[in-house]
Amino acid sequence: MTPSFTSNSLRFSCSLGLAPSHSKFNPYPQIPLPNPNFHQFPQPLLRLKPISAVQSKFLVPDAGAIVVDRVTEAELKENGFRSTRRTKIVCTIGPQTCGFDELEALAVGGMNVARINMCHGTREWHRQVIEHVRMLNEEKGFGVAVMMDTEGSEINMGDLGGATSAKAEDGEIWTFTVRALGLDCPDRTITVNYDGFAEDVKVGDELLVDGGMVRFVVTEKIGPDVICCCTDPGMLLPCANLTFWRDGSLVRERNAMLPTISSKDWLDIDFGIAEGVDFIAVSFVKSAEVIKHLKSYIAARFPKNDIAVIAKLESIDSLSNLEEIILASDGAMVARGDMGAQIPLEQVPSVQENIVQLCKQLNKPVIVASQLLESMVEYPIPTRAEVADVSEAVGQQADALMLSGESAMGLYPEKALVVLRSVSLRIERWLREKRHSTLEVQTMSSSVHIGIQEEMCYAAVKMANKLEADALFVYTKTGHMASLLSRNRPDCPVFAFTPNSSVRRRLNLRWGLIPFCLGFSNEMESNLKRTFSLLKARGMINSGDLIIVVSDQLRSIQVINVP
Numbered sequence: 001m002t003p004s005f006t007s008n009s010l011r012f013s014c015s016l017g018l019a020p021s022h023s024k025f026n027p028y029p030q031i032p033l034p035n036p037n038f039h040q041f042p043q044p045l046l047r048l049k050p051i052s053a054v055q056s057k058f059l060v061p062d063a064g065a066i067v068v069d070r071v072t073e074a075e076l077k078e079n080g081f082r083s084t085r086r087t088k089i090v091c092t093i094g095p096q097t098c099g100f101d102e103l104e105a106l107a108v109g110g111m112n113v114a115r116i117n118m119c120h121g122t123r124e125w126h127r128q129v130i131e132h133v134r135m136l137n138e139e140k141g142f143g144v145a146v147m148m149d150t151e152g153s154e155i156n157m158g159d160l161g162g163a164t165s166a167k168a169e170d171g172e173i174w175t176f177t178v179r180a181l182g183l184d185c186p187d188r189t190i191t192v193n194y195d196g197f198a199e200d201v202k203v204g205d206e207l208l209v210d211g212g213m214v215r216f217v218v219t220e221k222i223g224p225d226v227i228c229c230c231t232d233p234g235m236l237l238p239c240a241n242l243t244f245w246r247d248g249s250l251v252r253e254r255n256a257m258l259p260t261i262s263s264k265d266w267l268d269i270d271f272g273i274a275e276g277v278d279f280i281a282v283s284f285v286k287s288a289e290v291i292k293h294l295k296s297y298i299a300a301r302f303p304k305n306d307i308a309v310i311a312k313l314e315s316i317d318s319l320s321n322l323e324e325i326i327l328a329s330d331g332a333m334v335a336r337g338d339m340g341a342q343i344p345l346e347q348v349p350s351v352q353e354n355i356v357q358l359c360k361q362l363n364k365p366v367i368v369a370s371q372l373l374e375s376m377v378e379y380p381i382p383t384r385a386e387v388a389d390v391s392e393a394v395g396q397q398a399d400a401l402m403l404s405g406e407s408a409m410g411l412y413p414e415k416a417l418v419v420l421r422s423v424s425l426r427i428e429r430w431l432r433e434k435r436h437s438t439l440e441v442q443t444m445s446s447s448v449h450i451g452i453q454e455e456m457c458y459a460a461v462k463m464a465n466k467l468e469a470d471a472l473f474v475y476t477k478t479g480h481m482a483s484l485l486s487r488n489r490p491d492c493p494v495f496a497f498t499p500n501s502s503v504r505r506r507l508n509l510r511w512g513l514i515p516f517c518l519g520f521s522n523e524m525e526s527n528l529k530r531t532f533s534l535l536k537a538r539g540m541i542n543s544g545d546l547i548i549v550v551s552d553q554l555r556s557i558q559v560i561n562v563p
Ligand SMILES: Nc1ncnc2c1ncn2[C@@H]1O[C@H](COP(=O)(O)OP(=O)(O)O)[C@@H](O)[C@H]1O
Pocket: 022, 023, 024, 025, 026, 027, 092, 093, 094, 095, 117, 119, 120, 121, 125, 337, 404, 405, 406, 408, 409
């Protein structure tokens, strides 16, 4: 079904009408996809009324206006500066959330970035999701950015000859083969996408499907066929990731040489650039070279398209080059799903902590991803352990948290978002209170690269914390000064004013930043006057509020009470 968008129709009726067959696999086969009885509960903070295209015209910004997303505006009006959530939220969009209404519910619930995963679905499907997000932003005043995530070329099982899943029982003998079998796949036979597979594995190796959801041991090799015995039974899903382990560690034979960006990924990247996505997340990054290559490709082919490149840290090979990779990238993701299939699980928490700290040091935004609320794919409330995991990531002051299956194909996408939002708010407040009661000073060193901008932002944040300022203001063309303020994790929110709407969307991933679109001049006095009057008129600041204004142009830090 193709949605039709007529200029004066209500947008609420639009839906992608995705048939269950579009979902490549469903790890929870007991849950039908998509869920036709979509309910909104608990109540989102804001209840939106449908608006017609006539009304929506008023939401299109004019040259003199200030643009901020409507969720932040409502939060600021209702509860003031301290109520704004500092930790940002990325939601993976899948069959459960691709319709216009469902996407709108996520935007209302605080989604800052919508992620599309090119492992699943067709380009046409992804195009429609991007189109819906754009419509939400342009016509309903949201500010959601789009992240495209590449498939990458790791070892995967084939598509199970069209079956949605297959059950492997304890002690059963299965054959993994590199032969092309198509639809004539005999029973208990799995195709593998990597030609070197049969050569690389050895008798006695363990094969882990999806990081250990199902486990086999290799008992025999016959030419292209690898005969295995199932030791941990479970559900095999189409295209599931496959790793093999020998003597307790991951085997990296020639598969380590598989290209990080496959030819299909390059086509997806061209698609993402053409569609104007804000971020491209590169799966299974192993070195900084691939990031540099992609960044120069984007710069050369599409000089006007300033797309941020996010390195997904999930391959074991990335862990020895972390600093170099992060420095080359515009941000990083702790992709704990595949990481947990490549390194022992008990190492994942310390690797996460290291990456988050390193990203803060290097001033790159960092996303903590995968299984934060995994049980909410099936259940309406999270486990206590999941809440503790989310709290840990919020406590580490990661820039963003990500939902995967919870929002893509789970039964409770909105509730999962509510949990991330409320845990973030609660833990952030608790940490601020704790710091104040112990008079602890934030100990982030000013920077690894000492520079004027770094020092100014460090000093401005220290001052804002000491003076208990209500907000920091920064006027920024590229977003760099704003990012340096965020990097110091101030107690108050940072209002970042930028004339560039794509910079504004990219700043969505930065901790504690509230991005505004606003044209400004070289005259700081008049910029401030205009900003104060625009914000006051919208009820987002009040006379007397204490604001610290950082200006790169004037190299100044001003302390101002709103007149
Ligand atoms: N575009 C899509 N179409 C169908 N299903 C999707 C899509 N995106 C995500 N999903 C479903 O949501 C699950 C979780 O998403 P994600 O974590 O991004 O992928 P993966 O499990 O492949 O790492 C996927 O396994 C898949 O079942």
